[in-house]
Structures are given as C-alpha cells and as structure tokens.
Amino acid sequence: MRSNKRYSNQTITKRIDHEAGRHRGERAMPEPAVCEVCGNTYADRRWSRPGKAVESAKHPHFRPPHQVVCPACEAERSGIASGYVHLEGHFLTEHLDEVRHLLNNETARAAEDNPLCRIIGIDEVAGGGMTVKTTTEHLAKRLGEALESAFHGKVSYDFSHENKLAHVWWSR
Numbered sequence: 001m002r003s004n005k006r007y008s009n010q011t012i013t014k015r016i017d018h019e020a021g022r023h024r025g026e027r028a029m030p031e032p033a034v035c036e037v038c039g040n041t042y043a044d045r046r047w048s049r050p051g052k053a054v055e056s057a058k059h060p061h062f063r064p065p066h067q068v069v070c071p072a073c074e075a076e077r078s079g080i081a082s083g084y085v086h087l088e089g090h091f092l093t094e095h096l097d098e099v100r101h102l103l104n105n106e107t108a109r110a111a112e113d114n115p116l117c118r119i120i121g122i123d124e125v126a127g128g129g130m131t132v133k134t135t136t137e138h139l140a141k142r143l144g145e146a147l148e149s150a151f152h153g154k155v156s157y158d159f160s161h162e163n164k165l166a167h168v169w170w171s172r
C-alpha cells in the first residue's frame with residue numbers, strides 16, 4: 001500500500017516537471033548546451049545567460065556543450081510570440097520614447113532572472129498604438145504591471161492557460 005502511494009507521488013512529480021518544461025516552450029534539450037545565436041547556456045534543466053559555460057568549465061564534470069538554438073532565439077526566428085502587450089492612448093503617442101525606454105528596461109531586468117525573456121518585435125498599430133510581442137507570457141504580464149506602476153492608466157490581462165498565451169492591454 002505504502003509503496004504504491006509513493007510510486008504514484010513520483011509519477012505526479014514527473015508529470016508536473018514535464019509540463020513545466022513544455023510550459024517554457026522547451027523540447028527535450030541535450031545538456032550542457034549553448035545557444036549558437038545568443039550564447040545562452042543550458043544545464044540542470046535551466047537556461048542561464050551567456051558566460052555560465054565558462055564558469056562550468058572549472059567544474060570537474062564539465063563537458064563541451066551541444067550547439068542548439070534556445071527557445072527565445074527560436075521564437076525570434078519564427079516570430080511566434082507567447083505574450084502580446086497592446087498599448088494605446090494619447091499619453092502613449094505623446095510619451096513614446098519614455099514608454100519604449102520603460103519596456104526595454106523592464107525586459108532587461110526580467111532577463112536577469114530568466115534569459116528567455118525577450119521582446120521579439122514591436123508592431124505599430126494604426127491610430128498611434130503599438131503591440132509588443134514577447135517570448136514569454138510572464139514578460140507580457142510584467143510589462144503590463146510596469147506600465148501601470150510607472151504611468152498609471154488602465155491595464156487588463158487575458159491569459160489562455162491552454163495555449164500558454166497572454167494578452168495585456170494598457171491604455172492611457
């Protein structure tokens with residue numbers, strides 16, 4: 001009975017891990033790996049910013065990394081975003097530089113925690129609005145929060161858990 005229980009717990013843990021991996025848009029990735037586009041490194045099932053491979057080189061178990069393309073670079077290549085931030089309003093058109101500066105700063109800060117956070121494109125929208133496309137749904141949410149706390153305005157969020165897609169609307 002007891003061993004049965006333990007077995008099923010392990011099964012659940014494994015399944016959650018697997019889905020968490022897919023959640024970040026990762027297929028099975030060999031380890032250690034380095035992105036041939038941006039230099040992000042992959043080890044212990046997580047991505048780090050460039051430079052970590054050099055630190056790992058001191059590690060006794062270091063092996064030369066596989067050359068791969070990280071999920072963020074892959075999203076950039078394909079143009080397939082996981083998050084969209086839709087911006088509009090008079091304040092936006094009058095403070096475009098400030099808003100863009102905030103978006104870039106917040107993205108850089110997010111990338112310190114997760115190097116897969118990236119803006120992959122900004123589309124101008126007729127009437128003065130714009131749509132920011134991000135590699136992760138988390139970054140879209142974070143940008144919405146940053147816009148609201150810096151410039152106030154109105155923000156709303158729409159998350160599709162099935163499709164792992166986030167839409168954020170901000171207007172002022």
Ligand SMILES: [Zn+2]
Nearest residue numbers: 035038070073
């Ligand atoms: Zn990359």
